Amino acid sequence: MSEHDDTMPVSADESCIACGSNSIDSVPYIAITYKSSSIFDNLKIRYCLHCGFGWSWPECDPVILDNFYADHYRIPKKSVIDFQRLARPVVSSRRAIAQLLLARQFADVRSGEMMLEFGPGGGAGLDAACRVLDDPTLVAVELNTGAADGYHQLYGAQTYGDLEALTKSGARPKITLASHSVEHIRLGDLSEFLDRVFALMAPGGVFVAEVPHVDMRIHRETRTHDDPHLLFFSQESLKRVFLNSGFEVPFVDSCAALYETWWTSIQGEQDQSNLSILRRLFFRLPLSTQTWILRKYHAIRRDEFNFDSDEFSYGGNRTCLRVVAVKPN
Ligand SMILES: [Zn+2]
DSSP states (O other): OOTTGGGOOOOTTOOOTTTOOOOEEEEEOOOOTTTTOSTTTTOEEEEETTTOOEEEESOOOHHHHHHHIIIIISSTTTSSOOGGGOOOOSSOOHHHHHHHHHHHHHSOOOTTOEEEEEOOTTTHHHHHHHHHSSSOEEEEEOSOHHHHHHHHHHHOOEEESSHHHHHHTTOOOSEEEEESOGGGSOHHHHHHHHHHHHHHSOTTOEEEEEEEBOOHHHHTTSOSOOTTOOEEBOHHHHHHHHHHTTOEEEEEEEEEEEHHHHHHHHHOHHHHHHHHHHHHHHHHSOHHHHHHHHHHHHHHHOOTTOTTSGGGOBSSSEEEEEEEEEOOO
8 A cells, every 4th residue: 555545536447557556646737838739738647656657648649649740840830840951960969979878888889780760850869870880870760751851861861750661671770769759659659669669679789768857756846848748757667668668777867957957047037038039040040151150159169079068967856867778689
């Protein structure tokens, strides 16, 4: 019996898919970012008091969810990424470099071996792979069809629309990277997704995933919005879902900014909005001008690899989690 049992509105048939506990509580889902869509209205977040795993409930309809991503999230006009203007970053993403350095610590990756990335977005992970790995064979799973051309042109990557198409291609990745993707998966699809990736990967291969660190047992009062995320991970639950699919988990820890620092920074609304206006203006400039400015900026700052960056920091109450999951030999 858990100490929480007498206060929990628990239905007897509901249990946590990460740890099996049925000590479940819930909080309202905060939908602010995508107000034009009704898909995130009237949701709750159920979360496990035992391991901290959280999931939005009721489950979103998969077809409506796909339409949401097609209409609101993926098309160039409204999304943060304009795939038609995809370019190699002037300075590699510290986050992506940190993720791949971590992967290399736990797998013997040889020249030419394959890296798979789920949802490469602007291509930071593919760019980092070209720098951290020796002549990698790159494959991607990305639903935006416009992205495939860019990834191929810039990084020689082969892109597939879904996991099924990738599996049929006979791909056998040694490294799998999913940076801020797993939290977009529906609860009912998570185990199958991880089982299928496990089957696909080369023995001795390593799966590095990064997700937001949202453990409702400690973070329920430090959230700004939940949409469009469907899953919410504590350190323990992130480890458990990979173990449940047959992976070994030699590493899991918090990373990125400390919660305290991040929460303080978003209270300074005025600074934040000035910064976002500047950012919007910058992205309206012609691409060649943007690149020129960035090159000048980094030539002056000379801090391409600031290892003091939060992206290289681990431990404590930080805003993200990184896990290393290995498929045993
Ligand atoms: Zn649990």
